[in-house]
Amino acid sequence: MARRNIIIAAMCLTALATRAQQAAPTTFAPRCEQPLVTNLSAPTTPTQGLAGRHIALWHSHGRYYERTQDRWEWQRARLLQTVEDLYTMSYVLPYLTPMLENAGANVILPRERDWNTNEVVVDNDANTQYSKAIYKEHNGQQTWQQGQGAGFAHRQKVYMAFQNPFGDGTFRSVQSIKKGQESTAEWTPNVPKTGEYAVYVSYKTVPGSTTTAHYTVHHQGGESHFCVNQQMGGGTWIYLGKFVFNEKAGQQHRVTLTNNTGKVGEIVTADGVKFGGGMGNIGRPDVSGYPRFTEAARYWMQWAGVPDSVYSESKGQNDYTDDYKSRGMWVNWLAGGSDSYPSGQGLNVPIDLSFAFHSDAGTTKDNRTIGTLGIYYTQSYDSVFANGASRYLCKDLTESVQNSILNDIRALHEPQWNSRGSRDASYFEARTPRVPAMLLELLSHQNFADMRYGLDPRFRFTVSRAIYKGILRFTCAQRGITPVVAPLPVNHFAASLKGRDQVELTWNAVPDTLEPSAMPDRYIVYTRLGNGAFDNGKVVKRNRYVARIPADVVCSFRVEAVNKGGKSFPSETMAVARCSASMDKKALVVNGFDRICAPADFVAPAPADTLYAGFLDNIDHGVPYVQDISYIGSQKEFNRTLPWLDDDSGGFGDSYGNEETKVIAGNTFDYPALHGEAILKAGLSFESCANECLDKAKDDYAFIDYILGKQCQTKMGRGDVHPLMFKTFDSKVQNALAQYAQRGVHLFVSGAYVASDLWCNPLTKSLESDQRFATEVLKYKWRNSRAALTGNVRMVRSPLQLGVGEMNYANALNAEQYIVESPDAIEPADSTGFTVMRYPENNLSAAIASQGSYKTFVMGFPFESITQAFSREKLMKTIIDFFMRQPHDEVKISQTQSSNKTRHITSFTGEVKK
Template identity: 60%
Template sequence: MNVRLHFLFSLLAASLFPQMGGAQELPTEARQEIGRFLDATARKEISVGSIKIDSVAVEGNTLQLFANMNCAYIPFREDNVAEIYKGVSVLLPAEFAKYKLQIRTNKRSIEELIPQALRSKKDKKAKTFAPGTSKALVTELSAPYAPTNGLLNRHIALWQSHGFYYEPKLTRWEWQRARIFQTVEDLYTQSYVLPFLVPMLENAGANVLLPRERDSQTAEVIVDNDGSLNSRSLYTEVSADKNWMQGSGPGFAHLRAQYKDFENPFKEGTYRAIETIKKGKESTAEWIPEIPTTGQYAVYVSYQSLPNSAEDALYTVYHKGGVTQFKVNQQMGGGTWIYLGTFGFDAGKSNEGRVTLSNRSSKAGQVITADAVKIGGGMGNIARRISDNGATENVKSSDANAAIAHKEMPQVDYPYEISGYPRFCEAARYWLQWAGVPDSVYSDSNGKNDYTDDYKCRGIWVNYLAGGSATNPTEKGLNIPVDLAFAFHSDAGTTLNDSIIGTLGIYYTNTNNEVYANGASRYLAHDMTDLIQSNIVRDIRTLYEPNWTRRGMWNQSYYEARVPRVPTMLLELLSHQNFADMRYGLDPRFRFTVSRAIYKGMLQFVCSQYNMDYVVQPLPVDHMALRMTGESEVELTWQPVADPLEPTANAEKYIVYTRIGDGDFDNGTLVDKNSYRTTLPAGVVCSYKVTAVNKGGESFPSEILSAGRAFNAKGTVLVVNGFDRISAPADFTVPAPADTLLAGFLDDLDHGVPYIKDISYIGKMKEYRRSIPWMDDDASGFGDSYGNYENQVIAGNTFDYPAVHGAAILKAGYSFVSSSDEAVENRQISLNDYKYTDLILGKECQTKMGRGGVKPLEFKTFSKPMQDAITAYCNQGGNIFVSGAYVATDLWDNPLAPAEDADKKFAMEVLKYKWRVGQAAVMGKVKSVASPFPVLTGNYTYYNELNADSYVVESPDAIEPATKDAYTVMRYSENNLSAGVAYQGAYKTCVLGFPFEAIRTDAERESLMNAVLTFFNENNN
């Protein structure tokens, strides 16, 4: 028996531990030297532990060196693999020269770890993850173009980390992560995913699926065939050649304001069904919502998927911008909310705001089903409490003595509680319940532990989405062929100094025999992780921070990486606790760049699976200008922007979007060149934005320019948009004892400028602490808005201020056109062609990126070309109105940029004002004072606190006259510091130390603009 055991043990040892066979053992010194060489190679790219050669083996004529997992963190490419083999070969003793060398790590040779997308020769034997020629869940028919080399017809599941959840141990709803640096991970990752990453993927043609609510709109309207709860919203049907019928089986019904335990609204109602027609008179279903307030709302539809469901159910959304149509493949996605798009709706109920569904199809005799429509994100409506089982389990698991005490305590009838937060703040577990997903997906704990349910449900949800499709054929689900899944997280941790923790990628292979449900290798997740992480790190290092840290690519058993049966990456982008990381992480420019890098990595990966060339969507256009070319015609011009990081991202065509008056933008017009002419109706503000398109997709939109033609116009005003700034809050660092760092953000001085809006804000800091070891679980001292959702959506730069100024100009009886500041600076537009100019400076001021010193400062109020243009304009008798929060501070007292005499001379000698002090007022009130210009009168209020309607003006300038012909015309009400200066001489100027567009009401803006233009026009005809 002992001999037999010894024999079996020998066989086991032989299988587990590679042997050298007949070759001489590789000396320890050689192993160490090779490890040091690999270490040095790795540290050119990544920050990891030591690389070691764990073992050596000979297979035939091949010498195999087995490196530890740290070696697998290297982003292997054909060039560095060749260099590694060359360098290691030199280090081998002479007796090993006859062997072919193979270096292995992570169960693969290093050449096998080169992503397929980056190989010059593709591995034709490797099974790709492509599900075939899959059809899209949703296709927008009104889009004027379709990307052929992007992500058209692809389906991507992704999520933005954690969310507000119910903690039974504390009998309260709370954030899953600590609050720090004005945010919390539960919201912070949304600031990348929702405003940047998802639109980029959708602009490339992808269908993006989320397990959390995507709409920050707190209102929600449900319109359903079973009736609408607490609403006058209406569902109607028109039957023509075919009749609507009651569907067999359950559908959605909105029966209660709150849902508890495992109540499923998609199992409590009915749905409607009809046979499709190809010819003849169509039948329709119609959902007419009662919209509570005018605004932007996400539109979702629901239906049932049947064996003979149509692939092209035609939905039409009527909204403020016109009519947009979608084709929905009802063979997939039945019994949940399916997102169509986000649209502007006016308050009330009318035919201008509705959704319709037709039974017309490319195939007759199939079935279209109709159920509910959801408009808006809404407030959380899932109610939670301590259940008897849940409470007991939590107590026992935490403390046995507490369990004994628990038995002796009187039983408490805990009430059900909703979160009180907008649904977009809540964890995935609650959205999935509201979306009809089975409780077996969203509650693995059977209702006992919402925390574990939340992180587990995301991966299980991916498999449920793909269940029954080509990518997950063996499980039941929604039949959506998901191409990849992506978990976006930020990490914990701090550093003693001002160093960066950086970016980590996680995937997992060692499950399900290392293959996905469709038979493809799980090492495809390594490919995707490498591509995405590489794009992120390269782009950050190139554009912002050469010292950005690249961490490992962990092949580890994290639930979100392990469970999905499609290629999945878990990203830990940076540390939200570390000041050096968050200096960048709070900047919208950084968020755009990171999101674009993730999109590019996904694009590379997916296109490699379909064996197709990829093209990256262009960057937004700039140098925009709008000019009159006739009495009722305007011409819009712009310039494309090259992407230094991506040679394929070139603009091929453009889409011009138009908004008339208080409407919304239309579906766009495709144009071949970088100019567009159109008719300008009289008496209304018309606005335009442009996107660039190519075979890869559509860029983000440009800034918005506007024009208006007044009846019997008194003149024409040129509005110049000089407010381009988006940035993180002001920050500071101060050395502290014990090699630590005192650091923080000065949001009371300058909150920064979000892109459009910020949905990640959790409150201002109450105090600053040393950057280590200062964290505790509850982040005490941070987040005075905790529990107050009203401050979680903060307005930023909408790039839409020419319309705001223009509306007041038109009201005053003047026509106007508008231009970007770049078009003036490069002389594409001449100020001298206009009698009146209105320069918008908003919160423009010189701003750094991150720690500064790498990327030049951006957003100077008056560049040298702009100063030259204004000087020439004034010298020829022009009239200029300038307003902005930093019109003087940026030139005199910007801590990032030493003051230059030429700048101050320009302000004093041309515009006739000088700096008195920054942070001049906090109350947001301005009053006119006696001056030689009595027309400049009135009292005004501006946005002085963070809010959802306008960017905040927290530090307006006090400015004073710089010449005897200039006078103070306005003062801040609280302290009488000078807030506005007007000058009359050979030309006229009016300069305000607060932004015009931040004035709170239309009436106040109209009054002030009328006063300024009247001042310019007096004795000046």
């Protein structure tokens, strides 16, 4: 009998265990009826992307105060022109975060995401530091009242240990209405400099808080509307987006909040609004003196109202350990009270997952990469999440991201990219979050083979897109949704004038060879008038769009591809203008500058290849995508045998730190508008297209303005896997320009490598046909590379009679214009040409012109790099006058030159007939 009872009891226990196991969730999908922030002005909403998801994301370390040294310092060594504290940021901020947001996610970061060092805070508690910043209230049916409890106030310039600005002030409160006379709060910043500023809002979460607080950002591009769920996220900075604000806009540019929520009796609260990133303001005891975006998460958290128990476990004794520990605890503080972590105390944000982006150390002396490692931890919190799901979901997340990264890098860049696998290990950032968490060690920032890829914007885009896809697949799997990957940016973009007041835009979708789902089904067209900012966009179903445009205004356009998974990064920008004074003449501006790349590098020839290598950014700094925020200075140690000793003695790769607070300008893909503005002011209409569209342009233009910028043939990584990219003139372009010249269309070309790319690019063999194209079609020849240092050019006596004196071009790193570190010296190819500009430091020829059956004007430095607008306008006017001059007005030329007028071009190969 006893044995029978034991057997029955065992069977019951087994059944109970089986039922419990069957009842346990297998996914982690926290409920969220209303996300933290919803962009009401977004033209589309992804249905098979990340809409409604909340992702906590951060990029490794950051500048911190080291008590034992009594100084602020980086947490890692300065190596190979960067430092990990900034390097991983160069993926997370320009690429990964926008990709996740384009898929619909709310992305929350524990570090400042805006690299604009200007900052204005507007608050209901007056602050004399921003005397021109204005907070106003307008009362309607309901009246704003002072809320019960503490709110934000900016009382001081420097915050010392444990001082919390979100406990220093008050907040305002009003009951919501469904319709009627609304009450509003208004924050006007009066920014010190026109530019792009991140906008953060703060409020208080109270009993009865609304889920639909309506904020409106009034900016240079119009109005953007947001719905903020004030039942979560109260008492910290909540990011809305980046917008262009004008320093002269007055009260036109502002943020407003209404109590018209569509519901009655809820509570709407208002506190501070922050514009821009600013400088560090946490004293330890001194401030860092660096922009806030460079600082560690621990300091942002203090400025953002996070409890000191989260950001300083050491109670102020060790900022280093506080920083890496704070990030995981910050995730739990965000999620506390939500469906992600219901038993916790926090901001009630239902975090879906957390992701820590790091790079690692390690060296090789050949082309082998250290490669990628994924880290997760399954054993904390009894190996389950709050809903009972297994923490082995962390492994699923890690493998989804890890496999995505390895697949895409190997397919697109480096077939031999090393995998270090995935590891179940007790790292603080992997074990602490109470949500699925992953720590990524992408590559070794210490290893030259890794960083030849790692400094390239193309690689950063690929890696970031791979991470986004891994997160997308994991998150959709948790909710039973079929994931759709957002499209790639469009290409073949052209803007053409039609009729007397219209523009026609055309473009092509770009298939993603790795993702069949990433094809667009719609597009968003954005418009910018003059020197304003882009609007919120218009959805179109086809890859063609026609719109009316005003006369005598440069109208610019860009396009994003859209599908059910989200939207792509923007296209390059094209522009047009209709000049009312010259309706029958127009120019074609061609953007031939699409290069983005890493700086020049070298490996010493064998047998010294294992001894010396490095980056040579003084020869070619490379071209960042829009802006770079990770560059610290040139490499100074090239001996591969020197070991790392400590962060002040990094060994091989050791680099200067003289540029580490700078934002470095790159390729904005927005040069047709700048060229076009000068053309319009000179009295001509213009239209524009990408270089790949040039062979399809059919109109007979007055002239073609071909933009080359820093275009030149460029490798990827070690350079022996994929063909070179970004040639100045490929065969299609050569044929197209030759045909235009044969029809008598004048040609204006400018670029830093306009000749050296064809004559002496060290990465490729020079082709005689390329040089014949330059000499016989464009009428110039190479004379010298790296021709000047000072950034000056001067006009010389010539038949052109330039009406411009000396000019300056950008020859130093800055945030506004890419650097021209190695301009070309060029000379006339035959007797039809003459030098029109020289570099005064050595009198080398900087630009030439030629006159014959058609005319050319070629510059060995980019037109857009000229730093002063009036100099660009004067120069363009002179070039157009030269092109438009009739034969009877020409300066007399020699009989030899006259004979050349009878020649015509038959092809780009340089064949010439008399």
